[in-house]
Amino acid sequence: MLLQLEAGESFDSLSLRRVARAAGVVPTAFYRHFESMDALGLALVEESFRTLRAMLREAREGLPPGQMIHRSVEILMEHVHQHRAHFIFVVRVGYTGNVVLRHAIRNEIRLFTSELATDLARFPVLREWTTDDLQMLAGLLVNTMIATVGATVDAPVAAPAAEAEIARVAEKQLRLTMLAVPHWRSERSSR
């Protein structure tokens, strides 16, 4: 795969020619595989989110609520490790210039948030919540995860201590968030 998002570079500072060079191929050969750099980017978005989606399904499969957070963070960190380049790509591009890629990623994250909201709805405490509030909560959790991934890919490559610290904080933040759930009075119950 063409993953030369080497040492902290951004996607749109990557030129077609450099990608081709890194792939050991002449610039023209690039066009045999992708119409443009945008097309390459979109392919990467798709591939990245396929693995991400798989990860989530795994993380939320029939776990007791108590372990769910700990296990989710564990799996998240593990996958960031295994698919580092993908995550770097997603985190960078998600906020970066290229409009079409940015929106593609935003859409994927929205979808991803919705799926989490759906899963959350199964918890007894959350069954009474409005859809709107569920989305809000899911958004909050996803934001925390995104920030965690961002911090992780920004940490030095082989720094287990730093990563452990990031994971520790992330887990606390998620647990704190969930702690609020029983005390939130969702709109529906006041109508």
Place this chain on the structure above:
Amino acid sequence: MLLQLEAGESFDSLSLRRVARAAGVVPTAFYRHFESMDALGLALVEESFRTLRAMLREAREGLPPGQMIHRSVEILMEHVHQHRAHFIFVVRVGYTGNVVLRHAIRNEIRLFTSELATDLARFPVLREWTTDDLQMLAGLLVNTMIATVGATVDAPVAAPAAEAEIARVAEKQLRLTMLAVPHWRSERSSR
């Protein structure tokens, strides 16, 4: 000011020559003001965070806890409006390629989080918390704000409805987070 981070472009797809052109000046004249694009970027980071810092001081000045969140979100959204270009710049560059700029911004955000933690320590409920937990909470709140700013600068320019919606969600998320505070058992109290 040199703020032509026009319509969704990223900072490092901006060339020195284009910046000069947009400023109505010959490329060489750029060097009279900045040593390089990196230097320009660092100047922008500094300027952006100066306004951001001012905003925060204002937002947290002697407000009752009840109004603090609502007012903070209000001020945040207002300032994003007024300094749109700055915020676009910060949000984009904060995750984008250029290593030196990215770290400059990360550092500013860390500082900013610490300041929030200090202010939070004044609340009676939080007085018992460990420093570590305060940082964790501040980080969570800051993450939410960053995500809010990101969503705002990605929304269409003149879309008050979209912005109002974003603000509404942000406020809920912050309120939900604070709702957890009284129920968190900070490490210190168990030692």
Place this chain on the structure above:
DNA sequence: TGAGTTAGTGGACAACTGTTCACAAGGTCA
């Protein structure tokens, strides 16, 4: 076997890039 597809080559192009240089207009101030 031979026709057709796929993946790659190498050269060429105009456009744009960062940076250097010697030089000119305008303001400040002794």
Place this chain on the structure above:
DNA sequence: TGACCTTGTGAACAGTTGTCCACTAACTCA
């Protein structure tokens, strides 16, 4: 007035970029 600094100019440089072109080696499969 004249020296000096600041801010600008215009030409030039070597390097890089995206894209087009005609061509070739290797693979598939009827």
